Amino acid sequence: MSYIVADNLVKKYGEGETVVSAVDGISFKIKEGEFVGIMGESGAGKSTILGMLGAMNAPTSGSLRVADIDIYSLGQEQRADFRREFLGFVFQSFHLVSYLTVIENIMLPLAIIKAGKRKKREMAEEAMNQVGLSGKAHRLPSQISGGEKERVAIARSIVNEPPVLLADEPTGNLDTKTSHDIMELLHRLNDEGMTIVMVTHSPDCAGYAQRIIKVSDGKLVGYYSKKYANA
Amino acid sequence: MTLKTISIRNLLRRKGKAGFVLAGLVVGVSTVVGIFSFVEAMTSDINHKLEQYGANILIVPKTENLALSYGGLTLGGVSFEMQEIQEQELTRVRTIKNSRNIAALGPLVLGVVNVGTHKVLMAGVDFKAAQILKPWWHLKGTVPQENGVILGSESARILNLGIGDRIGIRNKKLVVSGVLQSTGSQDDQLIFTRLVTAQSIFNKNGRISMAEVAALCKDCPIGAMVKQISDVLPGAKVMAIQQVVKSRMETLAQFKKFSFGISGVILLIGSLVVLVTMMGSVRERTDEIGIFRAIGFRKRHIMGIVFMEASIISGLAGIIGYFTGFGVAKAALKVFSENHSGNVPFSFELAVGAIVTALIVGLISSAYPAFMASRLDPNEALRSL
Numbered sequence: 001m002s003y004i005v006a007d008n009l010v011k012k013y014g015e016g017e018t019v020v021s022a023v024d025g026i027s028f029k030i031k032e033g034e035f036v037g038i039m040g041e042s043g044a045g046k047s048t049i050l051g052m053l054g055a056m057n058a059p060t061s062g063s064l065r066v067a068d069i070d071i072y073s074l075g076q077e078q079r080a081d082f083r084r085e086f087l088g089f090v091f092q093s094f095h096l097v098s099y100l101t102v103i104e105n106i107m108l109p110l111a112i113i114k115a116g117k118r119k120k121r122e123m124a125e126e127a128m129n130q131v132g133l134s135g136k137a138h139r140l141p142s143q144i145s146g147g148e149k150e151r152v153a154i155a156r157s158i159v160n161e162p163p164v165l166l167a168d169e170p171t172g173n174l175d176t177k178t179s180h181d182i183m184e185l186l187h188r189l190n191d192e193g194m195t196i197v198m199v200t201h202s203p204d205c206a207g208y209a210q211r212i213i214k215v216s217d218g219k220l221v222g223y224y225s226k227k228y229a230n231a
Numbered sequence: 232m233t234l235k236t237i238s239i240r241n242l243l244r245r246k247g248k249a250g251f252v253l254a255g256l257v258v259g260v261s262t263v264v265g266i267f268s269f270v271e272a273m274t275s276d277i278n279h280k281l282e283q284y285g286a287n288i289l290i291v292p293k294t295e296n297l298a299l300s301y302g303g304l305t306l307g308g309v310s311f312e313m314q315e316i317q318e319q320e321l322t323r324v325r326t327i328k329n330s331r332n333i334a335a336l337g338p339l340v341l342g343v344v345n346v347g348t349h350k351v352l353m354a355g356v357d358f359k360a361a362q363i364l365k366p367w368w369h370l371k372g373t374v375p376q377e378n379g380v381i382l383g384s385e386s387a388r389i390l391n392l393g394i395g396d397r398i399g400i401r402n403k404k405l406v407v408s409g410v411l412q413s414t415g416s417q418d419d420q421l422i423f424t425r426l427v428t429a430q431s432i433f434n435k436n437g438r439i440s441m442a443e444v445a446a447l448c449k450d451c452p453i454g455a456m457v458k459q460i461s462d463v464l465p466g467a468k469v470m471a472i473q474q475v476v477k478s479r480m481e482t483l484a485q486f487k488k489f490s491f492g493i494s495g496v497i498l499l500i501g502s503l504v505v506l507v508t509m510m511g512s513v514r515e516r517t518d519e520i521g522i523f524r525a526i527g528f529r530k531r532h533i534m535g536i537v538f539m540e541a542s543i544i545s546g547l548a549g550i551i552g553y554f555t556g557f558g559v560a561k562a563a564l565k566v567f568s569e570n571h572s573g574n575v576p577f578s579f580e581l582a583v584g585a586i587v588t589a590l591i592v593g594l595i596s597s598a599y600p601a602f603m604a605s606r607l608d609p610n611e612a613l614r615s616l
Contacts, residue, residue, distance in 0.1 A: 056525060056610040077529050084527020095522045095613065099244035100237070107232035109526045120232055156526070 002029035003195055004053065004164070009062035011048050011218075022048040023059070024218040030197065032163070035190040037209030038199045045218040046199040047168060053197055054087060054166050055079040066164065084109060088157030092169035094149040096141040096156075102148075103128065103137035106155045113160065127155040131185055147178035154185060158194070165189065167198040171205055183208045234532060238539035245512065252508045252544050252593075253551070259494075259501030260552025260589045261559060264581060266490040268560030272575045273567070274483055288444035288457060289470045290324075292316055315438045316467050324444065327459035329452060334445040335363035338426055341440040342433040344400045346390050346422070353380075353400070353422045355429020364443050365418070372409025377428055379408040385419040401432050498592055505596035509541065513604040520604050521612025530605035537601035538594060545593025549586030556585070 011023040023045045030036050038046045051057030052064055055071045056079075064071055071082055083089075096105050103124050110120040128134055131151040141149055150170060157165055167186065171179035179202070187208050190196050200206050212224040242249045292315055324336055337360035344353045358374045372394045375381055382392060387410045392398065396407045405424065413419055430436050446456055453471050461469045513520070520533055560575045 051610050054525065054610075056608075056613075080524065080527050080529045082527075083525065087527075089525050091613065095518065097237075097519055097522065099240045104232055104236065104240070108237075108523070111232045111234055111237060112528055112532050124232075 003032035003034075003067060004028075004030040004197070005063075005065040006049075006052075007063045007065075009049070009052060009059045009064060011045070011052065011057065012060045021218050023052070023215075025062070026215065026218070026220045027062075028213055028220065028223075030195065032195055033190070033193050035187070035196045035208065035210045036198070037206040037212045038197065038215065039201070039203075039206050039212055040215040040221075042201075044215045046215055048218075049215065050166055050168055050197065050199050053164075054089060055083050084112070084160070086162050086164055088160075088162040088165040090150070090153050090157050090165065090167040090170045092172040094141070094146075094153045094173075096149055096152055098141055101138050101140055102133060102144065102152050105141065105152050106159050108156055109160045123159055124155075127159040130158065130189075131155045145178075146174050147181060150174060150178070150182050151185070154182070154189075158189060162194075164195045164197065167196065169200055170198060171200070171202060176204075179205065234535045235539055238536050238543060241516075241536075242540055242543060248508055248512055249540075249544055252505050252541075253548050255501045255504030255508070256545055256548030256589050256593060257552045257555060259498045259592065260548055260585050261555035262497045263494040263588065264553050264556025264585050265559040265563065266494050266556075267581055268557055268575045268578070269563050269567075270483070270487050270490055271578070271581075272560060272564050273486075276564075277483060287453060287472050288446055288460065289472060290316065290321075290442040290444065290460065290464060290467050291470070292441070293466060293468045315435070315440065316442065316464070318437050318439050320464055320466075321439070321442055323463040324442075324460055327456065327463060329446075329456045329459060332446050332452075332456060335360040335443075337361055337364045337443045337445075338439040339441050339443060340426060340429045340433060340435055340438070342429065342435075344422070344432065346398050346400065349390060351386055351390070351422050352420065353424065353429060353432070355424055355426040355432075357426050358423075360443075363445050367414050367416075368418070369412040370409045371412060372407075375406075375408040375424055375428075377425055378403070378405055380405045380422050380424045381409040381411060382407055383411050383419040383421045383423075384413040386422055403428075403432060498588070502592045502596040505541070505544075505593055506599060509537065509597045509600035510603070513537065513600045516604070517607060517612050520607045521609045524607065524609035525613055533605040533607075534601040537597055537604050541593040541597035541601075542590060545589040546586060548593070549589030552589060553582045553585040 006026060006028050009023050009026045010021065013020045013022055026045075026049065038049060040046050048057060052059050053066075055066075055074075058072050066082075066086060069082065069086075071079060074082060097108065100108070103121075106127055107120055107124045110123060113120075115123075125137075128137065131154050133148065133151050133155060136144060136148060141152070144152070150173075154165075154170075157167075165186070170186065171182050174182060183205055186196055186198065196209075198205070198209060206212050210225065213220060214222045214224065318338055321336060321338055324330070324333065327333075337357050340355040342353055343350050345351075361368065370381060372381065380398070382390070387393065387407075390398075392407050394407055394409060398405050398407065405428075411418060411423075424432075426439075430438065444456075444460070446453060457469045457471045461467070523533060523536075557575060557577070564575060
């Protein structure tokens, strides 16, 4: 059964003659536990699709269901709750909070949940261990490398164990070796049952996805099912 | 990790901005506290002085005569239907609603006596009440017994009498037990004796010429007390001697109003400093707020962070502002108060008021920035998505 169902998604910006279609009638389905890559040239609409999947960018028309929830029928605050419970985000430029330590950044999604101090710390430490960041808990983002920042971003996105991880160019700012490590990490998380949707330019990264959705000029131009590159 | 952790960490990171907001509020709060403390201390100081001022209510018999004196020159007067007050009636004064405000009640009997070749005004007084009613008296000698008198400085000089001298007044031999130092008042011209002695000399047993009341204390409703005494003594004319008091209190009231106006303006400026700085802070943190919203923070969580920061700074500003204002008031009082005591009592109410005021100003000023922060669209805030 499909976990994510996008039906004829349209996103237009502007009005009248200046209207621009960023996404123009895209439909797709993603199964639970699937690792899907979204590829396309710059301006193709990949990030707009990811924004819509992230319950942060309402489509002009069409519908999007995640876990059978029509997310754009929810109010703004309910969508915030949805993001907290269902989604983890990994951003291209990490978007770590500069004045919080590594462990505090990881614990950010836990700041608003009802759980004891110890429980929150245990969850954060577990996420840190999963991404291989042990021993760096009390460093600030400025004191760690790009690859480590990406790991912190991933740990933050998985700390509250959401079923879906959305990643926007997760290796965009990393060298080849670090990119490979990060993709291995995402692959492992997918193996553990997490549904991952990743926007990428990189064919190497796309190689880790089980399926590629290719978009161009806001339209879906093809599906490519690929086996995991290193399998 | 809670919202409070985020607020505290952010304040520690943006020390300059937090310090600027803190300084703005501290200036506002300390000014208000300083002015409140200063005015309070000045009022207390003036009240203390007024308590030493002596009588401020006169009770005299109702009369139909007009005073025939001008500029210290008395030409005599004609009294019609002059009534005297019965001494016993004075006990009613102690029954008025504001009787607890009466510090002293001094009956006085007056009459003219001949001493040698001089006519002198003699006053029979209650010397115990006189201690409060006439604090400016400095007596050389002792308070007279039943057959004694004390002399005003001028009367002693003119009559050429001193302590231990004897004078004959209407067949009574009286001993001079003391002489008052010059007061610059009419008292210098008088001879004082005990009330009963004077009543006996003037054949006015049980009657008095007038009475003085000292009711100069904090919050004394002088006007109301005059009315209350008039009601219990319908045969007497009750007058308030409060011109000096009134003008000083009015000056203080004007100063109070002016000070409170200035405090309000300073608080307003402080709140604008908070508003502008917090708005700037919110704009700087667009990215960060976008992250918070993207990972599921609700609007109220974002507002909670901003309000938490404002509360921490405001609370701190309230505490620092109170002590700064307290110090400023102490220093100002040393300069402006006549006795240079600089004594400003610690006021728990004012301390709590300062903190609460700072919190209210801080929170109200942060309301708009907090609202704007909560309205940030996470998708626009995070342009990468």
